[in-house]
Amino acid sequence: MPIEHISVTPPDGGRPDRTGGQKAREDGAGLPQLSLRCYALAAVADKVPNLHEMDEEVPEKSFLRAYAKGADPDRKGWIHGFSNYLAQPGEYDVPLLRLATDLGLGQAELLATSLVAAAEDDLMVGRVLAYVQAPVGGSRPTLGLLAAAFESVMPNNEPSVSAMYGGVAFGCGLLRLSESRQPLAEREVEMPHHLQLALAGQDGHWPGGSIGADRKPEVPLPESVMKEAHSHARSLAVSTEKTMVVRCRSMAEGYAVAAETSRALGLRPLYITGDDMSGVTPWLYLRQLLPVFVYDLSPGERKVIPTPVRYSGPTLALCGPDGSLEANGSSVYSWTLTVPNAKERRQLWKISLGDKNLATDLATRQRHGSGRIAQLSRLARHFALLAGRSKPESADVTAAAWIGEGSGLEGLAQPITREVPDNALVMSPTLAEEMNALVLRCRMRDGLDHKLGASTTARYHPGVKALLVGPSGCGKTLAAGWLATKLGMPLYRVELSSVVSKYIGETEKNLAQLLARAEHSEVILLFDEADSLFGKRTDVQQANDRFANSQTNYLLQRIETYEGIAVMTSNSKSRFDQAFSRRLDMVVEFPVPSPQARRALWFSHLGDGHDVSPGDINRLAALADVTGGHIRNAVLTAAVTAKAEERPIEFADLAHGLQREYRKLGRQLPAELRRDLKSIATNKEGRD
Numbered sequence: 042m043p044i045e046h047i048s049v050t051p052p053d054g055g056r057p058d059r060t061g062g063q064k065a066r067e068d069g070a071g072l073p074q075l076s077l078r079c080y081a082l083a084a085v086a087d088k089v090p091n092l093h094e095m096d097e098e099v100p101e102k103s104f105l106r107a108y109a110k111g112a113d114p115d116r117k118g119w120i121h122g123f124s125n126y127l128a129q130p131g132e133y134d135v136p137l138l139r140l141a142t143d144l145g146l147g148q149a150e151l152l153a154t155s156l157v158a159a160a161e162d163d164l165m166v167g168r169v170l171a172y173v174q175a176p177v178g179g180s181r182p183t184l185g186l187l188a189a190a191f192e193s194v195m196p197n198n199e200p201s202v203s204a205m206y207g208g209v210a211f212g213c214g215l216l217r218l219s220e221s222r223q224p225l226a227e228r229e230v231e232m233p234h235h236l237q238l239a240l241a242g243q244d245g246h247w248p249g250g251s252i253g254a255d256r257k258p259e260v261p262l263p264e265s266v267m268k269e270a271h272s273h274a275r276s277l278a279v280s281t282e283k284t285m286v287v288r289c290r291s292m293a294e295g296y297a298v299a300a301e302t303s304r305a306l307g308l309r310p311l312y313i314t315g316d317d318m319s320g321v322t323p324w325l326y327l328r329q330l331l332p333v334f335v336y337d338l339s340p341g342e343r344k345v346i347p348t349p350v351r352y353s354g355p356t357l358a359l360c361g362p363d364g365s366l367e368a369n370g371s372s373v374y375s376w377t378l379t380v381p382n383a384k385e386r387r388q389l390w391k392i393s394l395g396d397k398n399l400a401t402d403l404a405t406r407q408r409h410g411s412g413r414i415a416q417l418s419r420l421a422r423h424f425a426l427l428a429g430r431s432k433p434e435s436a437d438v439t440a441a442a443w444i445g446e447g448s449g450l451e452g453l454a455q456p457i458t459r460e461v462p463d464n465a466l467v468m469s470p471t472l473a474e475e476m477n478a479l480v481l482r483c484r485m486r487d488g489l490d491h492k493l494g495a496s497t498t499a500r501y502h503p504g505v506k507a508l509l510v511g512p513s514g515c516g517k518t519l520a521a522g523w524l525a526t527k528l529g530m531p532l533y534r535v536e537l538s539s540v541v542s543k544y545i546g547e548t549e550k551n552l553a554q555l556l557a558r559a560e561h562s563e564v565i566l567l568f569d570e571a572d573s574l575f576g577k578r579t580d581v582q583q584a585n586d587r588f589a590n591s592q593t594n595y596l597l598q599r600i601e602t603y604e605g606i607a608v609m610t611s612n613s614k615s616r617f618d619q620a621f622s623r624r625l626d627m628v629v630e631f632p633v634p635s636p637q638a639r640r641a642l643w644f645s646h647l648g649d650g651h652d653v654s655p656g657d658i659n660r661l662a663a664l665a666d667v668t669g670g671h672i673r674n675a676v677l678t679a680a681v682t683a684k685a686e687e688r689p690i691e692f693a694d695l696a697h698g699l700q701r702e703y704r705k706l707g708r709q710l711p712a713e714l715r716r717d718l719k720s721i722a723t724n725k726e727g728r729d
C-alpha cells in the first residue's frame with residue numbers, strides 16, 4: 042500500500058533534523074526511540090528464530106530484542122505501532138516520508154529504504170544484518186531478506202522477491218542491487234551515496250550533473266529577463282506543460298536564467314549534461330532541485346529530453362540557437378534570449394564596471410548580451426589592476442575582447458589584431474564615402490527599425506553583411522581591419538580549412554558554431570575569398586552536387602539571420618549565388634588605383650626611411666600600373682636590399698622590387714623603368 046496523505050510535520054512543528062540523519066535515539070528506559078528503522082529492525086527480528094531465548098548472550102540478538110520491544114511496547118505487534126507512527130512521525134524521518142509521498146512508495150518499500158539507509162550509517166545495524174543473514178549475506182540486507190521481513194505490509198501479503206525488485210524504489214534508483222552474480226534473492230541491496238547524504242540533509246555528488254551555486258550568479262540579468270523568468274516559473278508551477286527550453290548564445294547567461302527561474306520556483310538548479318538518469322529523481326525531491334539539461338546541438342540535430350522516472354515537476358533545458366529538442370514525443374515550448382536593448386546594456390555595464398559614462402559609451406557602440414558583458418567586465422577590471430588603475434577604461438574592455446573569448450572562435454577563425462589607422466588605408470573620395478557609410482551602418486544597426494513601417498520591422502535583423510569586391514591587392518582585407526579599428530571590435534578571419542569538411546553535415550555544424558560564437562562575442566567576421574563558400578548553386582548531376590548545394594542553402598539562410606557584422610571579400614561579384622546578393626546590406630567596389638592613388642600608396646608604404654625624390658615617386662606611380670598589394674611587396678623587397686647594405690631605400694631598389702612583381706604577373710616592366718634600371722647599372726659600373 043502506498044504512503045499517501047500522511048502527516049510529515051514533527052510533533053513540535055519544528056524543522057526536520059538534517060544533521061543526525063535517520064539514526065534513532067534512545068529513550069529514558071534504554072529502548073530505541075521510535076523511528077522507521079526501529080520498525081524495520083523489529084520486522085527483521087520477527088524472522089530470527091529463538092530471538093528471545095537467553096541461553097546465550099549474543100550482542101546482535103540483544104540489539105534486535107531491544108528494537109523489537111521498542112516497536113511493540115503494548116505487545117499488539119509492530120505493524121500496529123507502525124500504523125500509529127505514520128500518523129505522527131519523528132522529525133528525523135520527515136525527509137524520507139516526504140520522499141515516499143512524492144514517489145508513491147509502498148509501506149514495504151519505505152521500511153526497506155529505511156533499513157538499507159541504516160546499514161549504511163550505523164555499524165551495529167550492519168553487524169546485525171550479517172548475523173541474521175549468515176552464511177549467505179553480508180552487512181547489507183539482501184533482496185530476499187527485505188521481501189521476507191516486510192511481507193505483512195506488501196500487497197496481498199506476498200513475500201515476493203520479484204514484487205520488491207519491481208517496485209518504485211528500485212525503478213527510480215532509490216535502491217539498487219550490488220554488482221554480483223548471485224541469485225536475485227541473495228544479492229545485497231544498497232543505496233547510492235548521494236541519496237544517503239541527501240537523507241542526512243547534505244548535497245553530496247551525483248555523477249550526472251552538478252548543483253548550481255546558492256549565491257547570486259556572477260552574470261547580472263536585465264530587469265526584463267528577470268520578470269520573464271518569474272513569469273515562466275509561475276506558468277511551469279501550475280501548467281500541465283512542465284518542460285521549457287531556454288535558447289541562448291551564452292551558456293553563462295543561460296545558467297543565470299536557469300538559476301533565477303529555479304529561485305522563483307523555490308528550488309535550486311541541477312545542471313545535467315548526461316543521459317543517465319539513475320538515482321536522480323529521489324535526489325531532486327530530497328534536495329529540492331530543478332533539473333536543467335544542458336545541450337550543445339548542431340544544425341539538424343535532434344535530441345529528446347529524458348524524463349526521470351516518477352518525476353512530475355518542472356524541467357528546463359539550455360540550448361544554443363541550432364538543433365531541436367523534444368520531450369514526451371512532442372516539441373516543447375522555447376524561450377529565446379535576445380540581446381538586451383541599449384538602456385538595459387547600459388545598466389548592466391554600470392553594474393559590472395561602476396562607471397556611468399563608460400557604460401553609456403559601451404552600450405551605444407556594442408551589442409553584447411548579459412553573459413558577455415559580465416565576462417568582459419571581469420577581464421577589464423583585471424587589466425585595469427595590472428595597469429595600476431582602480432577603474433577600467435575603454436581600452437581595457439577592448440583588450441579583454443581580444444583575449445577573453447573563451448568560446449572557441451580561435452579554432453575556426455584567425456584573429457587579426459593589428460590596428461589599421463586612417464592614414465594606412467589609401468582611398469579615393471568615392472571609396473572613402475562608401476566605407477564611411479559602412480561604418481555608420483554598423484554603428485546604427487541596433488534599433489534601426491525603430492518607428493519604421495511594419496514591412497521593415499517584420500523581418501529586421503541587426504546584423505550587417507558587406508561585400509568588398511575588387512582585384513587582388515586593392516586593399517579589401519586592409520579595409521576590413523580599418524573597419525574593425527573604427528568600430529573598436531575584434532576582427533577574425535575565417536579559416537576555410539577549419540570550417541569546410543568532407544564529411545556530410547560537418548560543414549554546417551562548424552558554420553553554426555562559428556556564427557553563434559561570433560554573435561555572442563560581438564566580433565567582425567572576415568570571409569576572405571568568400572565565393573568559395575557563397576558560390577553559385579549548381580545543377581544536381583551527382584551526389585556531391587546535392588550536398589554542396591545543401592551547404593550553400595544553409596549558409597544563405599543562416600547568414601540572413603546573423604546578428605553580427607560579416608565582411609566578405611572577392612575578386613568578382615559574378616561568382617556569387619544570386620540569392621546571396623539580396624542578403625547583402627552593402628557592396629563596396631574597390632577599383633584599380635589611379636596614378637594619384639598609386640602615388641599616395643607609394644608614400645604611405647615608404648614612410649620616412651628612404652632617399653627617393655618626389656619626382657621619382659611620381660614616375661613610379663605614373664608608369665607602374667599595379668595595385669597596393671604589389672606596391673607593398675616592392676617596398677619590402679627594396680627594404681631588404683637597403684637594410685643589407687645599411688643605407689636608406691633608393692629609387693633603384695624600388696625599381697628592382699617592381700621588376701619582381703611584374704614577373705609574378707607574367708608581364709614586363711614598363712620600358713621607361715627598364716631604361717632607368719639599365720642607366721643606373723651603367724653608372725654604378727662606371728663608379729666602380
